[in-house]
Amino acid sequence: MFMFTYRFLKPWRRNIVTFVKTWKLNFVPPFLEPILYLLALGFGLGGFIESVDGIPYAKFIAPALVSISVMNASFFECTYTSFVRMYYLKTFDAMISTPISIEEVIAGELFWGATRSTIYATIMLPVLLAFGVVELPSSLLIIPFAFLGGLMFSCIAMCFTALSPTIDTLSYPSFLFITPMFLFSGTFFPMSVLPLAIQYVALAILPLAHLVIVNRALTLGIFNIPLLMSLLWIILCTTIFFFVSIKLMKRRLIV
Amino acid sequence: MNIVLEAKNLEKKFSDVLAVNKINFKVKEGEVFGFLGPNGAGKTTTMKMIQCVSPKTGGDLRVFGLDVNQYPKEIKQVMGVVPQMDNLDPDFTVIGNLIQFSRYFDIPLEEAKKRANELIDYVQLNDKKDSSVDKLSGGMKRRLVLARAMINNPKLLILDEPTTGLDPQARHLIWEKLKDLSSKGITVIITTHYMEEAARLCDRLVIMDNGEILVEGKPKDLVKKYVGDHIVEAENNPQIKTCLEKNNIKYEIANESVEIYNENVSDITNLILKECVDSGVTARPATLEDVFLKLTGRKLRE
Numbered sequence: 001m002f003m004f005t006y007r008f009l010k011p012w013r014r015n016i017v018t019f020v021k022t023w024k025l026n027f028v029p030p031f032l033e034p035i036l037y038l039l040a041l042g043f044g045l046g047g048f049i050e051s052v053d054g055i056p057y058a059k060f061i062a063p064a065l066v067s068i069s070v071m072n073a074s075f076f077e078c079t080y081t082s083f084v085r086m087y088y089l090k091t092f093d094a095m096i097s098t099p100i101s102i103e104e105v106i107a108g109e110l111f112w113g114a115t116r117s118t119i120y121a122t123i124m125l126p127v128l129l130a131f132g133v134v135e136l137p138s139s140l141l142i143i144p145f146a147f148l149g150g151l152m153f154s155c156i157a158m159c160f161t162a163l164s165p166t167i168d169t170l171s172y173p174s175f176l177f178i179t180p181m182f183l184f185s186g187t188f189f190p191m192s193v194l195p196l197a198i199q200y201v202a203l204a205i206l207p208l209a210h211l212v213i214v215n216r217a218l219t220l221g222i223f224n225i226p227l228l229m230s231l232l233w234i235i236l237c238t239t240i241f242f243f244v245s246i247k248l249m250k251r252r253l254i255v
Numbered sequence: 256m257n258i259v260l261e262a263k264n265l266e267k268k269f270s271d272v273l274a275v276n277k278i279n280f281k282v283k284e285g286e287v288f289g290f291l292g293p294n295g296a297g298k299t300t301t302m303k304m305i306q307c308v309s310p311k312t313g314g315d316l317r318v319f320g321l322d323v324n325q326y327p328k329e330i331k332q333v334m335g336v337v338p339q340m341d342n343l344d345p346d347f348t349v350i351g352n353l354i355q356f357s358r359y360f361d362i363p364l365e366e367a368k369k370r371a372n373e374l375i376d377y378v379q380l381n382d383k384k385d386s387s388v389d390k391l392s393g394g395m396k397r398r399l400v401l402a403r404a405m406i407n408n409p410k411l412l413i414l415d416e417p418t419t420g421l422d423p424q425a426r427h428l429i430w431e432k433l434k435d436l437s438s439k440g441i442t443v444i445i446t447t448h449y450m451e452e453a454a455r456l457c458d459r460l461v462i463m464d465n466g467e468i469l470v471e472g473k474p475k476d477l478v479k480k481y482v483g484d485h486i487v488e489a490e491n492n493p494q495i496k497t498c499l500e501k502n503n504i505k506y507e508i509a510n511e512s513v514e515i516y517n518e519n520v521s522d523i524t525n526l527i528l529k530e531c532v533d534s535g536v537t538a539r540p541a542t543l544e545d546v547f548l549k550l551t552g553r554k555l556r557e
Contacts, residue, residue: 010359017355018346090342096308097336098359098407099328255269255309 004107007100011108014091016115030073030120034065034127041188042133052190055220062133063215064187066124066142067149071208073120074113074150075178078157079170082109087167092253106249110154110242117150118143128219138221145218149211152234155241156207162248185209186216210234256283259319259411259442260305266313267300267466274300276466277314282444287437289453289460290446291543293551296463298446299339302415305444306336318411332360335404337414341396343388349399350375350384353406360407367406374402378432394425401432412436414445418452430456450544454478464551474543481549482541485520488512489527490535498531509553516541 019026042058052060085091095105122143128134160173185191185208191199202209210230217227260282267275275297282288290298303309304316307327316323318330347355350371357367375384378398383391391399397417404412414433418426433456437443447453453460454474461471470477478484489495491513499506499513504523506513517523520538527536 007359013358014344014355021346089345090338090340091344093308093338094342094344094356095359097306097331097334097338098356099331099361100359101327 004101004103008104008107008111010100011095011105012112012115013108015109015112019116019119026119027123030069030123031127033069034062034124034131037061037065038128038131038133042131053192056133058131059133059220060190060216061188062128062131063142063219064185064212066121066128066146066219067185067208067211067215068182068187069120069124070117070146070149070211071153071178071181073117074153075157076174077116078109078113078154079161079164079173080167082113082158083161083164083167083170085109086161086253096253102250102254103246106158106246107242110151110158110245113154113157114147114151117153118147121146134219135221138223139219141218142215145214148234148238149214152207152211152238152241155238155245158245159241159248162245162252181206181208186212207234207237210237256285258282259284259286260288260317260444262301262314262316264314265301265304265311265316267297267304267309268312274466275304278463278466278468280461280468280471282442284442285437285440286458287433287443287445287456289457290444290463291448291450291453291460291547292446292463295465296551297466298463299415301463302413302444302446306334306413307331332407333410335407335409335412337397337400337404337412337417339415339419341400343396343399343403345387345389348385348387349380349391352388352399353403356403357406362407370406370408371402374405377405378402379428394421394428397421397425397429398432401429405436409441411442411444414443416446416448418447418449426452450542450547454543462547462550469550470546477546478541478543482545483516483518484541485517485538486541486545487515487517487520487523487527487536487538489515489532489537495527495531499527502526502530507549509548514545516545 038058038061042061046057049057051057092102092105096102125134125139125142129136129139160170164170184194184202185206187208191202191209194202210233213226213230214234217223258281262278262280264277264279265275266273266277278301290301292298300309304311304323305318307323307330310324319333321330323330343352344355353371353374354364354367357371362370375381378401380395380398380402383395388396388399401417418429421429430452433443433445445456457474459471459473460477461468463469470481472480489512491508491511495513496506499515504515504517504526506515515523524536524538
């Protein structure tokens with residue numbers, strides 16, 4: 001029986017309240033990160049690179065920076081932080097002793113991860129605008145898109161959390177999944193330099209690659225077919241992992 | 256009296272273990288009802304089924320007449336839970352924990368604030384109202400968990416080992432509050448390893464072992480029925496055993512001592528002193544602990 005009501009907003013709200021309590025600390029990374037990366041890579045390294053596919057290097061990496069931030073914001077929230085709430089603080093146990101069901105608790109966590117990604121993208125956008133590396137008005141769409149992208153990474157992360165025996169074993173997805181993806185998803189160099197077979201594999205299994213494709217189209221203001229394909233891929237992936245993650249968490253917590 | 260809780264052939268099977276094996280019990284409105292048993296007896300599993308967080312795998316379990324698998328939300332709305340492990344939210348203050356919890360029950364904010372303040376007063380945490388929960392002692396945390404369990408004005412309160420690890424002062428305060436709540440008509444279900452606690456608090460109790468209920472009744476009745484009024488104890492050595500056997504007195508071995516359950520305490524004591532040993536014989540009133548050990552044995556449970 002899949003029980004799902006408005007009550008998923010309660011765990012979501014709990015996390016918002018604690019996030020807002022430490023807002024000064026939370027707002028620093030999304031503000032500082034794009035500045036550092038743009039200075040070091042965009043303008044530092046970019047000085048040696050004329051252009052990528054006819055785009056100045058700083059403009060090329062700007063959407064990748066947003067995508068990486070969206071990924072990290074929700075992935076690490078729904079792995080390490082959710083694991084702490086589940087295993088050490090027993091927050092989930094406390095919540096399910098009230099009329100909130102386990103499905104609603106997990107859905108609340110997933111939507112919170114997505115919200116966190118959205119907040120991060122929202123803070124990054126003005127910084128990128130100030131550097132003149134993104135186009136208006138199409139770039140505004142990266143904010144709602146951050147919610148979808150964030151939700152996808154929340155759902156994937158929650159599967160790892162449900163399967164991880166201890167908090168230490170969460171390092172495996174971090175360095176075997178997130179780190180390679182960070183480097184090889186068309187982030188800092190175009191995927192077209194990879195052998196064709198590897199390009200296909202990357203597009204088939206790397207969620208970040210699709211996030212970068214969509215965000216790059218949005219920041220450059222170019223709407224095309226690959227954008228729609230990637231959007232579809234993300235929606236499909238999110239839908240699948242949303243239900244899988246809830247099912248896995250339920251199996252872990254309800255015995 | 257209304258029946259608040261009723262289990263018929265209630266069963267919980269984990270993949271390879273039968274944790275609760277077809278148990279039957281009824282709890283009446285306003286009662287304090289205890290579950291005793293060694294570790295692994297199935298007490299906590301039973302509590303979790305009552306709390307609607309662990310689905311039963313067989314039999315029938317109704318809380319306020321509602322099936323636990325079908326109506327978890329309705330049941331949880333009128334139930335308060337004090338879990339074995341404190342799970343207060345460290346990101347909130349003392350009052351913050353109560354307010355946050357009230358949201359889970361859809362209690363309007365004004366009402367929640369009023370109730371939170373009353374409850375903080377009730378569990379005597381006024382001085383700590385705005386402290387972080389990390390700064391509370393074990394006893395204070397327990398009191399706050401009790402207050403939190405009361406935030407939705409529950410009709411049924413479930414406590415899983417509520418006084419484990421507390422000092423005597425904190426324990427007495429919890430007892431006092433539970434007696435008070437019970438006198439106000441709230442049904443209380445409690446598990447404990449402390450027999451004195453069970454004897455003091457519980458109107459009725461069951462002793463469980465290996466997933467089954469061994470006995471059920473009022474603490475005093477159980478003591479009378481299974482042990483008698485008094486127990487005579489003497490040091491455990493071969494001479495006394497031979498001597499007791501010679502005089503046809505039944506005894507039980509309790510590690511370092513032998514115990515004799517008998518109606519005629521003074522006769523037995525005198526007899527032992529005259530026939531068997533010169534000293535080291537004591538007579539004491541029988542307790543629930545004697546019943547517990549007699550029924551569940553003295554072997555250690557891990």
